[in-house]
Amino acid sequence: MIFKGKAWIYEDNIDTDVIIPARYLNTTDPKELASHCMEDLDPDFSTKVEAGDIIVAGNNFGCGSSREHAPLAIKSAGISCVVASSFARIFYRNSINIGLPILECKDCNKKIKTGDILEIDTDKGIISNITSGEIFEARPFPEFIKGIINAGGLMNYAKEVDEKCRQ
Amino acid sequence: MGMTITQKILAKHSGKDFVEPGELVMAEVDLALANDITGPVAIEEFKKAGGHKVFDREKIALIPDHFAPNKDIKSAELCKTLREFAKAQQIKHYYEVGRMGIEHAFLPEQGIVLPGDLVIGADSHTCTYGALGAFSTGVGSTDLAFAMMTGKCWFKVPETIKFIYHGKPNPWVTGKDLILHTIGDIGVDGALYKAMEFTGDTITHLNIDERLTMSNMAIEAGGKNGIMEPDEITLEYVKNRAKKPYEVFRSDPDAAYSDIIDYDVKKIQPKIALPHLPENVVDVEAVDNIAIDQVVIGSCTNGRLEDMRLAAKVLKGHKVHPYLRLIIIPATQQVYQDMIKEGITEIFVDAGAVVSTPTCGPCLGGYMGILAKGERAVATTNRNFVGRMGHPESEVYLSNPAVAAASAVKGRIAHPKEVVCCDI
Numbered sequence: 093m094i095f096k097g098k099a100w101i102y103e104d105n106i107d108t109d110v111i112i113p114a115r116y117l118n119t120t121d122p123k124e125l126a127s128h129c130m131e132d133l134d135p136d137f138s139t140k141v142e143a144g145d146i147i148v149a150g151n152n153f154g155c156g157s158s159r160e161h162a163p164l165a166i167k168s169a170g171i172s173c174v175v176a177s178s179f180a181r182i183f184y185r186n187s188i189n190i191g192l193p194i195l196e197c198k199d200c201n202k203k204i205k206t207g208d209i210l211e212i213d214t215d216k217g218i219i220s221n222i223t224s225g226e227i228f229e230a231r232p233f234p235e236f237i238k239g240i241i242n243a244g245g246l247m248n249y250a251k252e253v254d255e256k257c258r259q
Numbered sequence: 260m261g262m263t264i265t266q267k268i269l270a271k272h273s274g275k276d277f278v279e280p281g282e283l284v285m286a287e288v289d290l291a292l293a294n295d296i297t298g299p300v301a302i303e304e305f306k307k308a309g310g311h312k313v314f315d316r317e318k319i320a321l322i323p324d325h326f327a328p329n330k331d332i333k334s335a336e337l338c339k340t341l342r343e344f345a346k347a348q349q350i351k352h353y354y355e356v357g358r359m360g361i362e363h364a365f366l367p368e369q370g371i372v373l374p375g376d377l378v379i380g381a382d383s384h385t386c387t388y389g390a391l392g393a394f395s396t397g398v399g400s401t402d403l404a405f406a407m408m409t410g411k412c413w414f415k416v417p418e419t420i421k422f423i424y425h426g427k428p429n430p431w432v433t434g435k436d437l438i439l440h441t442i443g444d445i446g447v448d449g450a451l452y453k454a455m456e457f458t459g460d461t462i463t464h465l466n467i468d469e470r471l472t473m474s475n476m477a478i479e480a481g482g483k484n485g486i487m488e489p490d491e492i493t494l495e496y497v498k499n500r501a502k503k504p505y506e507v508f509r510s511d512p513d514a515a516y517s518d519i520i521d522y523d524v525k526k527i528q529p530k531i532a533l534p535h536l537p538e539n540v541v542d543v544e545a546v547d548n549i550a551i552d553q554v555v556i557g558s559c560t561n562g563r564l565e566d567m568r569l570a571a572k573v574l575k576g577h578k579v580h581p582y583l584r585l586i587i588i589p590a591t592q593q594v595y596q597d598m599i600k601e602g603i604t605e606i607f608v609d610a611g612a613v614v615s616t617p618t619c620g621p622c623l624g625g626y627m628g629i630l631a632k633g634e635r636a637v638a639t640t641n642r643n644f645v646g647r648m649g650h651p652e653s654e655v656y657l658s659n660p661a662v663a664a665a666s667a668v669k670g671r672i673a674h675p676k677e678v679v680c681c682d683i
C-alpha cells in the first residue's frame with residue numbers, strides 16, 4: 093500500500109496517556125476518541141491533522157497501557173501510517189490487529205521535519221521525503237505480521253494459524 | 260540447550276517440548292482478563308466476529324475496577340456492557356463492586372491465577388502474576404476477543420534478560436525501590452519485547468506483595484513479562500488459595516539469556532521517579548524540597564496489605580500536612596477488611612486521610628483524586644506520564660508506601676526516617 097501525507101514529528105516514549113488521556117476512556121466511539129488524540133502534548137493536533145497524514149516518532153512509541161483506544165484514536169483522526177524508531181510491544185500488536193499500518197525506521201524523526209510531505213510504500217518499506225528528496229528504508233514486517241495483514245486482521249489470521257496448528 | 264521458565268510455560272501451553280526465542284506459537288490460555296475499559300471493546304469485537312459462546316466460562320475474568328463504582332453515566336454504560344455480557348455468558352469470574360478489587364491484586368489473592376499458568380489480560384499490568392511463576396502479559400482488546408472465542412493467543416517467544424539481586428535490602432527499601440532502580444538503570448524501553456526474570460537471594464527476603472509490585476512494573480521497562488521462580492514463600496501463599504491444580508516451572512541452568520544484570524541491593528536506598536517517566540529515578544534523599552499537594556497510596560502496584568501496614572507504621576501518631584490530601588485506596592475488598600481488623604484504617608483516619616473503596620480511580624486520572632493545573636502528587640502507582648493523574652500540567656512522583664506516607668506528613672517529598680525515629 094502507498095500512503096502520502098504530511099509528517100507530524102514526535103520524540104521518544106510517546107505514551108498511551110498522551111495519545112488518548114484516560115479521562116476520555118469512558119467512551120469507545122472512535123470519532124470522540126480522535127477529537128482528543130494527542131491533546132495533552134499537542135493541543136492543535138486533532139484540529140490540524142488531515143486525512144492521510146503520517147506520524148513520525150522516536151523510540152518506544154505507544155508505551156504504557158494496553159488501551160486499543162490509542163491506535164483507534166490515531167487511525168480515526170485520519171493518520172494513514174505511523175513510523176517510529178521502535179514501538180512498545182502492546183501498541184505494535186494492537187495496531188496490526190486493528191489495521192493501522194506501522195513501520196520501524198531508526199531515527200527518521202530526526203531527519204524529517206513536521207510538515208514535510210512523505211510517500212510511504214509499506215510493502216517495500218520505502219519512505220520517501222518528497223519535500224527534501226531523501227529516501228529511508230524501514231524494517232520490513234516479519235513474516236508472521238505480514239500474514240496477519242494479508243489475512244485482513246487478527247481474527248482471520250489467527251483462525252488460519254489455529255487450523256494449521258490443529259492439522 | 261535448556262529453557263527459561265518463560266520458554267517452558269509457553270512450550271507447555273502450545274503443546275511443544277521446546278520453543279526458542281523468536282518462534283511464533285499459538286498457545287492455550289488458562290485465563291483471559293478484561294476490565295470495564297478494555298472489556299466493552301473486546302465484547303464488541305467478539306460479537307462482530309460472530310462469537311456466540313465463550314470458549315470456557317471458567318477461564319475468563321471480567322472485573323469492573325477502573326471507573327467503578329461508576330464515576331459518570333458513560334462509565335456506568337461500560338460497566339453495564341460488562342455485566343450483561345458476564346450474565347449472558349455465565350462468566351464465572353465476574354465480580355461486582357463490593358466484592359471485587361483491582362484486577363491484578365484481586366486475581367492472585369483469590370487464587371484465580373497460579374504458578375505455571377498462562378494468563379493474558381487486556382490491561383498492560385497483567386504482567387503482575389509473574390511474581391507467582393506464571394507467564395502473564397498484557398494484550399489488546401482484539402487479542403482478548405479472539406481468546407474469548409478460541410481459548411488461544413499467539414505469541415512470539417521472547418528472549419529473557421536475567422536480573423540478579425544480591426543482599427538484604429536496607430531499611431525502608433522495598434520491592435518497589437528495587438524495580439524503580441531497575442527501570443532507572445535500563446530505561447523505559449530497556450526490556451522492549453523481552454521477558455524479565457527476577458532472581459537472586461534478595462528475592463527470598465521479599466514477601467509476595469513486594470514481589471507482585473516488582474513484576475507489576477516490568478511493563479514500565481517495556482518488558483513482555485516479569486517472572487520469578489516459585490519458592491517456599493510462593494507455595495505457602497498459593498496453598499490455601501488455589502482453586503485448581505498448578506505446576507511449578509523453573510529455568511534450566513543452561514538456559515540462554517540475552518543479558519544478565521547484577522545489582523548489589525546494599526547500595527540501593529529508597530527511590531523516587533520524577534515526572535514524567537518511570538525511568539527518571541533518583542534517591543529520595545537526593546531530592547530538594549519539593550512541596551506536594553496530594554498523596555495516593557493504592558493501585559495494583561502498592562495497594563496490598565503489606566503496603567498498608569508499611570504506610571501505617573509511618574503514619575501512626577502523625578497528622579497529614581494541613582494543605583495536603585492523603586487518599587488511601589486498598590486494592591481489594593479483602594485488604595479493606597484486613598485493614599479494619601488490624602486497626603490500620605483507624606490509624607489512617609486519625610491521621611486525617613480519606614480511605615476509599617477499591618478502585619483504580621486516580622491512578623489513571625479517572626476520579627477520586629484528580630490533580631489541578633500545577634499540582635504535584637506522590638503516588639505509590641506505576642506511571643507518571645504527562646496528565647496521568649489529571650491536568651496535563653500536573654506532576655506525579657512515584658515511590659514506595661513508606662515514602663508516600665512520610666511525604667504526606669511533611670507536605671514535601673520526605674524519607675520515612677524523617678518521620679519515624681527508629682528504622683524498621
Ligand code: SF4
Nearest residue numbers: 384558559619622623
Ligand atoms: S491501578 Fe492503575 S495501573 Fe493498576 S490496573 Fe488500575 S489503572 Fe491500571
